[in-house]
Amino acid sequence: MAKQQADFNDTYSRGIARFVAGLEYDAIPAEVRERTKLLLLDAFACGLYGAGLQWSEILQRSLGRLDDTRACTVWGTGQRLSAPNAALVNGTQVQGFELDDAHHRGVVHLGAATLPGLVAIAEARGGMSGKDFLTATIAAYEVGPRVGICMTPDHIGQGWHPAGTIGVFAAAAGAARALRLDVERTIHTLGHAGTQSSGLMAAQYGAMVKRVHAGHSAQCGVLGAFMAEDGLTGIRNVFECEYGGFCTTFSRSTDRFKLEELTAGLGQVWETMNVSLKFYSCVFSGHTALDAIREIQDERPFGPDDFEKIVVHGSQVTVDHVGWKYHPEGMTAAQLNLPFCIATLLLEGDVFVDQFTQEAIFDPRRIALADKVEVVNDPAITARGGRYRHMVRVEVFFKDGTKLERTVETSRGSEKRFAPAADIVSKFEKLVRHVLPEAQMAELRDTVLNLDRLDDAAPLGRLLARR
Structure with a gap:
């Protein structure tokens, strides 16, 4: 038992948890914070546009029949659901029409998996400042890609859909930081995420459920963080465990992954700057x-x-x-x-x-x-x-x-050819005009671009609701 405890004290899982729990706004370079605002703007636009799509409306109806909670906004609608279910729907909407961001090397969509949970927590709990919202977002955008890089492109090559299998760790990291969980509870949040990972690439051949994978990640991140906060334990060495751990199980091997990539450069190399945006509505x-x-x-x-x-x-x-x-x-x-x-x-x-x-x-x-x-x-x-x-x-x-x-x-729009801010704002406006009136669209845009000035991020939910 002593040896097992010692192993738990020196794992990559703990290294990630230390980074997430210890990340502070002032430690993040200004260029990363400013880039993150543009990424937020893009993801919110994708989620709002996605509200009126067939698969999103089916999910809204299905969950509306099951959940009469009114805590959190379903973006682009007047509907409200519980935090986990709002995260599920809104993550699906962000990924709903092949418009959202991706980290190419990590092969993962980050906004769809991360932001719905953070908005839901801000609405349900209150008291999360704009700076804390940005910090939680960046924690997610740093962790998610590293898990994907660790697993290498073999992961998607074997048929796993990273929006659901990798995105869940981004969602968990963001939710844990949003709730200000300590290192131990963050480890358990990651452990909950790993055991809930799912997503099959066969969905790409026509299935609506492909859109839901990122939403499922967002939901699992919220649930995992809430459960860990209340003391429900997860897998403490979720990445390293030789039998049934994430890396060995999802690679079907003992060596087709690179554990060192999980923490490589954390706090020094900012993978958030390597997130790409789309200007075509396709994969x-x-x-x-x-x-x-x-x-x-x-x-x-x-x-x-x-x-x-x-x-x-x-x-x-x-x-x-x-x-x-x-x-x-x-x-x-x-x-x-x-x-x-x-x-x-x-x-x-x-x-x-x-x-x-x-x-x-x-x-x-x-x-x-x-x-x-x-x-x-x-x-x-x-x-x-x-x-x-x-x-x-x-x-x-x-x-x-x-x-x-x-x-x-x-x-165009990739990390090496990142689009000018004006192009990203133009895409935002082109999409959001389908859903929100001009005045509300402008208020949402300005709020996101000045998010670090907000004392409480909860009003984001109001701005994302269709009035």
Whole structure:
């Protein structure tokens, strides 16, 4: 027993917990705090737009029948639910239309998993300042990616959906910091998260439940933190445990993960700065190819009738994730299929919310055009590892016998090509106008961009509600 206790005192799980429990606003570089406000703005916009989507409305109705609590806002609606259920719905809404952020190397959506729980805690408990809200957000955005980096791209390659399996740790870290839990209770919060991890990538082939995975993470983070606060214990060495621990179980191995990455650079290297934003309403793995097509069009304008075929050379993860033959199985399949998204760009000139309609996903011309796009593994790109998993080389073979190609490593909005603040505000306004009146939209925007001045973050819930 003494040896077991000693092991628990020197684990990566404890190292993460120490960071989360000890993180203070003033220790965070100013550039990280300012970047986080823009990430918040983007996530709130995605969640508000997602309120009116079919799968979100189903979830709102289902939980509304089960839960008559009125503590927390369902964003973009007049509905209120308990903190865990509001987090479930709002996380689903943020991930609801392939618009939300991602950490590429960690392969995880952070805003959808994290922010719904933090807003719910702010509403349910009160007394969380804007600075504390930002600090809790950053704690989550530092922990989540490191778990994904530890697990390597093999994790999604094996069929796990990181929004649900990795995102749950971001949610737990944020919720634990929001509740000001000590190191021990933060360890138990992480332990609760690990045992609730779930999410299968088979959902990408048309299932609405794919959208719910991040919401489930948000819900588990809130529940885990509340349970740990009250003394319910979790797995204390959730990452390291050799039998049934997160890393060995989800990698199906004893060595296809890197435990040292869990705490590498904590408090010194800020992974929050490596979170990317979307300017296409589709899966991130396709954005570099869409950018490449646009660059080729800038050199030689062309449309759907001008080429024989398009070949996208990418990593094996890209091929497996988005390179499959398109079948009209629902909106999820359309937004997660690269050939369909390229066909959409060529026919519509953009790949944003207005281009994805129920009619479009069954459009024979779009499906025929998608059949002219091939996605193939490039061993040289695959060999470059997870940092380059979105890199592509796109070839367009024209009917006149000529060919143009373009290589793109990172997409617009990615950590290496992060968008100007004005572009992020513009995206926010473009999405939120669908849901909120202009005055409320402006108040929400200004509140988020000045969040560190708020004595109490609870009013965020009011601003996210449809009046």
